[in-house]
Amino acid sequence: MGSLTLLTFIPAAGAAIVALLPRDNPKLVRWFSILVTGIVLAIAVSLYPQFDRGIVGIDQEATFQFVEKGAWIPAFNINYFVGVDGLSFPMVLLTALLCFLCIPASWGITKGVKGYHALFLLLETGMIGVFVALDFFLFYVFWEIMLLPMYFLIGIWGGPRRVYAAIKFFIYTLIGSLLMLIVMLVFYFNVRDPVTGANTFNMLHMMSQANHGGIMSLNHVRVLLFFGLYICFAIKVPVFPFHTWLPDAHVEAPTAVSVILAGILLKMGTYGLLRISYPILPDATHSFAWFLAVMGMINIIYGAFCAMAQKDLKKLVAYSSISHMGFVMLGMSALTDAGINGAVFQMFNHGTITAMLFLLVGVIYDRAHHREIDGFGGLANVMPRYLGITSVAFFAGMGLPGLSGFISEAMCFIGAFPVWRTLTIISIGGIVITAAYLLWTIQRMFFGETNPKYADLPEINGRELFTLLPLAAIVIFLGIWPHPILGLMNTSLSYLGELVRSVAPL
């Protein structure tokens, strides 16, 4: 069994074992889950030195790494085909890291501990599976596997309006999935395996334009397919106007689930665009890159203004995610080296930064049992350490130099500026708004008069620090020396940009 299979299925096996553990021993369940996610993280990290940064992946089977391939459903020519390249490997690392940190962050869950952890581990299988799958069908199945645990985690362990939020999330995502299913079947029936001539779900075969036939050679069909995929992925990102499920889901979800939702699930949208839409439909992508850029700009500005208007801290962070995912959209739409590299680096950085933000919201919510920004005040005196670590996360979100967010945002803008000049200039305005709402929030929460109600809130504890400090260290480290992650992706992403740029628009 290869490393990627282990990475993908160890959590699922762990979930099965968790379901069989005794119900009256939540501690055992928690520690066992830490063990499982820890093993996954260890395997993922152990792959890091083995990963060859010089080879491309994307559409070349020979240069994918840790590849495993075997027949799964021969009747439909569906293969179990996994592998990583510079696009997916950073996402796998991020997933393994966040899942590991989320288990201690879920210590406060007391209801249905077993079910929670089993679903959480199953979710990890789905997420890693999506990032390593190279067969479209396999990708789809993992995509759907992810959906159900998330639905249950929000719907069972969420806040007061959890059922509404969970169903809204489920229906939005399901509509996206069904669009993807239809697009996938159109691909399947119109792409031929170059060797056998049979229909195929192999993404790499789909990426070779020579294998396309039937209705896929019609321009208007390709545009429809592109937008079918776009809507599916835009719901996940989420891009305006498909974003309305996100604030609801985030507000109701428990802390760790919000972390996963914002830290990883949102990345699936942009990952899907880069992994599927870009190389399979490069001509349509090239034609409609302007559209992605416009949507990215709208997300940046709209998300930032919405965040500014929020009274609930968690909703503020949720809208800030929408805004930050706009940077990713803008960067990748430019198709330049700097733009695409910046976009994927921003995906990684946003994963760590937003995870910190949600964890920090969870810390204060566990103590005060509300998240009203105006309900606090003067927390700096009460919880100075909490203020310190919050500042790191907020400043990283603002894109302050020396922190990882700055590098990726700057790269997105540098990449986008020569291509979309006006859009980029407007988008940069988003940074100002971001700084405004984050600083204003710090001011309202931490400075001023100390609210006597919260004068004796306990300081952030060791378990919480354990979840936050590694992320803070990564944010600072990558802000100074981004090469360890940027170096992983550069070869693949520059190739991907070239692949799309070199194809004439429709």
Added chain:
Amino acid sequence: MTFNPSDLWAVAPEMVVLAVALAVILIELLATRREGVLQGVAAVGLLAVMAVAVWSLGRPTGAFNGMVARDGLTVFVKLLLAGVALLAVLMSRDYLMGLDKSAPTGVREEVKGNPPLPPPAIAGGEAGVRHGEYYALLLLATCGMMVLASATNLVTLFLGIETMSLALYVLAGIRPERPRSGEAALKYFLLGAFSTGFLLYGMALIYGTTGGQTNLSMISKAVADLGDGAPVMLFAGVGLLMVGLLFKVAAVPFHFWSPDVYQGAPTPVTAFMSVGPKAAALMAFIRLFGWALPDLADVWGPALWMVAAATMTIGNIVAIAQRDIKRMLAYSSIAHAGYLLIGVLAAGSPGVRSAATASMLFYLVAYFLMNIGAFTIAILVSRARPDGDYQIDDYQGLGASHPYLSAAMALFMISLAGIPPTAGFFGKLYLFSAGVNAGLVTLVVIAVLNSVISVYYYLRIVVYMLMRPQPSPVEVRISPAMTAVVLVCVVGVIKFGVLPGSMMDWARSGAENMAQPTPQVVVDVNDPSQIRQSDR
């Protein structure tokens, strides 16, 4: 025409089923109050049927002068039907025993008040259901379905339908003390008799217009010979035949009986009825329309297209409004029949015929597992209630007190909704891709939209179980037999949802390995000498 002893292999499973049915009746007479023995004999008998079915597999051929087929398809379907019956038998004893205990005391006293009444000589007690009779009827219905699924002649087709239906009419009304059961039986019987009339009339018209043919492949030849000159009576006959079969499948607009019958019939019978007759009737559909009458696809195709679209849409939309889980599952099974009709339509285009048949077989297996599983849990939950009712509200908060049971139910609901990684997803994928391949894109889009609608009511059960507080604690007792049924269904749904390859291969080889036998002796009604010859 000579009798060939090897022909008996073709009906070996049916013969074993019949033998077991008779054995059950005899045992009930000899051994009193041995419900466990009866159940065991029926279950072991069905396992033997499965073994014999596998054993009877051979080169695709016909038997009894082209009356029935002996091929991979029939073996596959007979295995499926025996499996359905087996699980129904396994879940029946608990259900029937529960009835005996909860039977109204008034009835019991009244009977006891009669001095000349002999001591109870039948299993199941005075007011309850006679177990032996019940199992025997179940097995007889299975026998009828098997005949129906292997029929390659209008006569055997009719024989199968009637054997199946008569047993089911009685089973639906086997609880005379419940008015609803009686209502179900009467409705089913009256409407069923009516549909039989349609069926028979259609057969008569086909017989008349094809020059006295009853064998399906001879009909096919006769229709091809007629070409464009086919009389209107032939079309009328095909239409009437379709109505008769659609009634058995419970397709819109011939579905009105099914929710009432499903609700009123004993739940194990409902579970059995929601899968078995559908599977058997759909096989008859495939043989009749897909293989014998593809030349007339222009005639029956559009009609069936509309029926399929209406069936899935109405089934799903009405299911949303249901508050009773048996009625909800009844409408859901109407919707699933609509999906399955896509397979019949796809089988009408010659290039996709095998693939479409195979996809239907796979879908039926998946549907069998998830539906029987759901009904089993419905029985368990209703038995935990004092009034034995089937309200969806009873599922509120079940997850807190019965996490495993709720997880299993959630799995069945997710599979019924067609979400991966479950058997239901691959069933839909296989079926819909056969539809796309046959050019039924619009219908498949309607089906996909319907799947989204269905998610709403399937997930409502899940929401009730896992995301709502429990109003009052319930204690669900689960016997080993019930556990076995649920486990088989859970394992099957997951197995065919993760590794569906083997079942897809079996379904495909079953569909490809299909016989459409012709009679060796053809009687020409227009030739008087032959009629006299055959009379002798």
